[in-house]
Amino acid sequence: MSEHPDQPDTAQEERQTKPALLRGFRRRCPNCGEGGLFQGYLKVVDRCPVCREELHHHRADDGPAYLTILIVGHLLAPVIHVGFTHFRPEPLVMATVLTVLAVALSLYLLPRLKGLVVGIQWARRMHGFGKAH
Numbered sequence: 001m002s003e004h005p006d007q008p009d010t011a012q013e014e015r016q017t018k019p020a021l022l023r024g025f026r027r028r029c030p031n032c033g034e035g036g037l038f039q040g041y042l043k044v045v046d047r048c049p050v051c052r053e054e055l056h057h058h059r060a061d062d063g064p065a066y067l068t069i070l071i072v073g074h075l076l077a078p079v080i081h082v083g084f085t086h087f088r089p090e091p092l093v094m095a096t097v098l099t100v101l102a103v104a105l106s107l108y109l110l111p112r113l114k115g116l117v118v119g120i121q122w123a124r125r126m127h128g129f130g131k132a133h
């Protein structure tokens with residue numbers, strides 16, 4: 001029973017980090033895993049449409065872009081090496097294939113990594129996520 005009946009008991013209950021990360025990566029609310037985390041491509045909703053958890057406290061900033069570049073770079077660098085040394089494609093073919101791969105992979109990963117970053121911020125009560133409202 002809460003000391004403050006108007007505040008939920010869940011205000012300081014433990015938040016599991018791993019499920020929150022997975023829900024965020026699936027672009028779902030880190031609290032319930034049901035509601036969509038984004039309106040549009042990257043805009044985080046103010047509140048979860050299902051459980052009403054406030055999500056506007058996130059400060060993902062440049063973190064998702066940094067992680068996207070880190071992962072895409074490490075995945076495509078070996079592809080460049082192997083592709084060039086084994087197949088010797090025409091430079092224009094190689095540039096086109098790598099460009100399409102880099103753009104597609106980045107567009108796929110960016111919102112998922114942003115969800116992951118919002119998930120860890122929510123689970124660790126970073127920024128405004130820890131305050132009882």
Ligand SMILES: [Zn+2]
Binds near residue numbers: 031032033034035
């Ligand atoms: Zn929710």
